[in-house]
Amino acid sequence: MPLQSTETTIIGGGVVGLSVALGLLQTGQQVTVLDGADSDLRASQGNFGLVWLQGKGSNYPAYARWTSEAVSDWADFADLLTDLSDIDVHLEQPGGYEVFTEQSEFDEFLVELENQGKTLGKNLDAEILTGAAMRHRFPELGSKVVGATFCSRDGHVNPLKLLRALRIAVTRLGGQIISNATITNITPTPSGGFSLIDRSGQTFGAEQIVLCAGLGAMALAPQLGFRTRVRAQRGELLITEKIGSPLPFLSSTIRQVDEGGIQIGGTKADAGLDDGDTLEFTARLAQHAVEVFPQLEKTRILRSWGALRIMSDDGYPVYAQSSDHPGAFLVTCHSGITLAPNHAGPLAKWIANTSDAPNLEAFDESRFPFLQTV
């Protein structure tokens, strides 16, 4: 006999699983979140906190529109979280810059931005600036900056406060979050629904399941017949001591967090499941920051770390229902901070199959070839 049975069980209690949980609770479902162990690789605890539009989905119009929708809904979402959790997640959407110190990278990005603009039109609201124009606008900018782009809709949030706010909100709406429940086996039961077994042998029953396990989907998605495969992409980040001077602007690689420290980030490397940090990238990030803002030269780095992004084969989100096992859903994405309002809103409605559910076909996994499990 399963110990407990709920309408929907979410596997994975990161930002994505908790956003979906919040949304499903708001549709009136009963929700249990089974979360793994503190030693898991958790993107939600190591990310950069951007709520970012520019450049997203330049070759995937549906993703550009989906991100634009999320960015529009973030302010209301932040208010909802404050109401439900009493936590201010420090959302700010002052507009943000992509700043380049390499001409070739700047040129490549301009092509992406132009493509994205074809989808979003006026909604992108972006501006292109030469290095000289940027220095005119911000005299403190370094001489190595060759150009920048500005999008008035970009912003950032405190990602750790977001995670905490989501946990509290889910609990206050009646959701149950169970920690140290690393699911190892999922089997459909003959009477419908699913039986889940965790690492300690405990069994859980569920009518409907949503797999939101981040990199844990590597092992679990094939069990449910999903063809999506996720891989890890390592990003390294730094944070400096808190400083009193405000940074002149928000950018995708350098941002001042609400408590004063400056977070610098965004490297990309394929390092398997190793989430360590390297002196090479730490030094490179620090150098980049000083090239953009020479005033940061004497600011001290307090911590550096690595975290693993969760990437599908094409890097875009996957929202899919198993054709072999209806009632089993897979949700995985990069940029789960930016997309949180969508996951708690339209995606949850799609899973709950409400009358106003959106069409999310563009994010189905039928775009991937079927791979034999090995």
Next chain:
Amino acid sequence: MKVVSRFYRLSDAGTRTVTLTVDGTPITAQERDSLAAALLAHSAKASRRTTRLDTPRTAYCMMGVCFDCLVEVDGHANVQACMTQVREGMVVRLQSGLPEMRGRND
């Protein structure tokens, strides 16, 4: 206000002393003291105030983890006193508020 230290020194026979200044006042310390130990031995007054809620703090973990011992040393803000050895002539200032960016302009 002078707040008397709650710490007593073990015998200091045989160690040399150095003199440093804290907010302009000369204090003596033993040659191998960490700056945090020297400050604690000198006074039980808070050695800094937190930047967000302005509450008093002094060295706590003494091993580089808690960042409660931050002081300004020879013009550098946010130095961990517990990880810094005293030196003759060191100029220490107690911090309040956040330091500014202090790099160069291109």
